[in-house]
Every structure is written in C-alpha cells, then in structure tokens.
Amino acid sequence: MKKIFLTLLSVTTLSTATTFAQGLKIGFVQSEYVLGLLPEAKAARQDVAAFERKLNNKLTAMRQGLELQAAQLQQEAANLSDTVRAVREQELQELQQDILSEQETAQQQMQFKVMQAMSPLRQKVQQTIDSVAQLNGYTHIFPASVNGQAMLVYTQNPEESNVTPLIIEALGLSEPTETSGQ
Template identity: 35%
Template sequence: MNMFRVVLAAAALTLTSASVALAQAPTTAAAATPAPTTTAPSGPLKIGYTSVEYVLSQMPESRQIETDLKAYSTQLENQLKSKYAEYQTKAEAYQKGAATMTDVVKADKEKELTTMQQSIQEFQRSADQNLQQKQQTLLKPALDKLQKTIDAVSVENGYTYVLNSDGASPVLLHGPKEGDISDLILKKMGVTPGAAPVASAPKAGVTATPTSTSAASPSKTKTKSKK
C-alpha cells in the first residue's frame, strides 16, 4: 500500500470514528436519561453515506498533498543516504587498515562505527515520525473542507446522519445507491465526479539502506549493530 492510500485510509477511519460517536449519541442519551417530555422531531429520519477515501482522492488538493509528501520524503531519504555513505566509507577504511592498527586505535574505530550505526537507525525512526506528522499537517485543510461540505450537503438535502462507507471499520454495512452522497459532495466543491484518483505516491516510510547497517561493517571486528 502506498503512502497516499495509507493517508486516505487514516482520514477515513478518523471520520468513521466521529460518525460512530454521532450515531450512538441518541441511544446513549436515551439510556441515561428519563423519557423526554418534549415531542420528537418532525419529519422522517434520512440517512446518507459517503466514501471519504473516494472523495479525498478526487479532490484537487490530493495531488498537491501527494507532490508535497513526495518532495519531503525525498529530502529525508537523501539525508539518510548521505549518512549511510559516510558510514560505508569509514567502515571500508577500517577494514583496509585494521591489520596495522593498535588495539587502542582499533577499539576507537569500532566504537565510532557503532555510534554511526545507532545514529543512522535513530535518524530513520525520527524521519518516519516526521513524515507521518507532515501527512497529518498537509491533510488537515482537505479534511476540514470535506467536513464543511458534508455539513452543507446534508442540510441542503435533508440528511439527518451521514455515515462513512470505508475505513478499517466502516460504519455502513449496507445501503441503497440513492443514499450515497459522495457525488453531491464533490459537485458542491466544484469537482466532477468520476475523475481518476491520485496515481503514484511516495513509499510509506523513509528507506535508503538495507534493514541492518551492519552489512557494511568489517567481518572480523567486535563491532555489533544495535538491534
């Protein structure tokens, strides 16, 4: 799964959780309080649903989000590659000169290589976290716009509740086609429904090296990679 689909799925799950809370609110309130003395709202209950992932993938903002995420990911990967290249250079120099080094110098070089390995691993963990934060920051305006549009479409078309039909735990398990308001939402935002979703996207994570940096370390040393 590429990064952008992960972002869309996370966004869909976020709105799904909110939808669950909304749908359960009347039941919870009724169980916790005495029977209401006021009359029930007039008019039939109208429930609609939408695919948050589908709508987001069709919004023009999605392509800019993809571009920005890819640029940021590339920047982090280049930094990681630079660190790894420096480590490889020092490891190769150690291998070539280890036979003529004193025990003190050898121990110092091995400690330096171990420290560099740990630094690379820590940078990659930090880069992955930064990338996730970047995703959330870039996605928030699009999600805010989507929520406002859902609210507007719901009011205009008389929907009491709007559920999310995708995500890890979809609220909607079955529903008639006429209840799907995804295209109404897109049209409200000036987007033509049915456009091709965002295609290629950056990888989900920052990687520029093998899983273990110990592959570049000398075979006959005391240097150990940190697991």
C-alpha cells in the same frame, strides 16, 4: 388492567419507534475518494513526496558514510592498534545509532507532514459533508470505508444513501471518466 397497560405500552413503543424512524435519514460517503479528487490534494501529495525524498536522501547519505567508514576500518584493521580499532568501532556503532535515531525522527516528520498537508483538505471535505447533510435532511452520514475496510454492511437504497456524488458536486469537482480497457 394489566392487559390494557401492556397494550398501551406496545402502542406507545411502536408509535415512538415509527416517529423516530421517520426522522432518520442515513447516508454514506466515500470521503477518501472525494479527497483524492481535489486539485489541492495532488499538490499536497507532491509536496509530501518531495519532503520524503529529501529525508530519504539524507538517510541514504548517512548509510553510505557508515558503509564507507566500515570499509576503511576493515582495510586498515590489520595496521591499527587494538585501542585505535576499538575507538573506530565505537564511532561506527554511534553512527549506526545516529542513523536509527534519524530514521525514527524522519518517520515522525513524515507523519506530521502528511497531517499538515492533508488536514485542511479533510476539513474542507468535512465542511462540505456537513453542509450537504443539512441541505438534504440527512441525520447521519457514515464513511463507506475506513482504512480501506468496508464499513457499510447493508443499505436498502444505495443510490439514495450514497451522498458522495452530492459532495463532489458541492465541491465543484467532476469524477474522472472511465476509459475502456482499464
């Protein structure tokens, strides 16, 4: 009886595993690559770069103002009373703190700007991935890499598993042609 139960359990397990494996279709996508091909991504990157230049210009002006005031204080230090010199040194320290605070704020603003600019594009790519997956019967699509680190360890048929060309085609994009010598 125990032998029959174990045989029946083995057959059921193998049958379930085979059915499950037959229903699985896994693919991978290079979504950051696809994102970079979108014409809107170039405009978004330019917008972010212009915003970054604006923030950097403001910080540079603040640093230059600090350096100028510090140089003036150094020149005039011998002629100033201890009280006046201490007040001016305190002002310089406060200005330096303002600059540090502004740097932190600028970093946060940059992160928000990048998210704001790229979020609709990422949504567009994700919606296309979802659509291509449904149309082609994929049950799972994974990123090929995350933060530049390869995520794909092994795939038996990389040409069949790579849905990146399908995504590019669905978005109406074309891959750049490689030129010799690059």
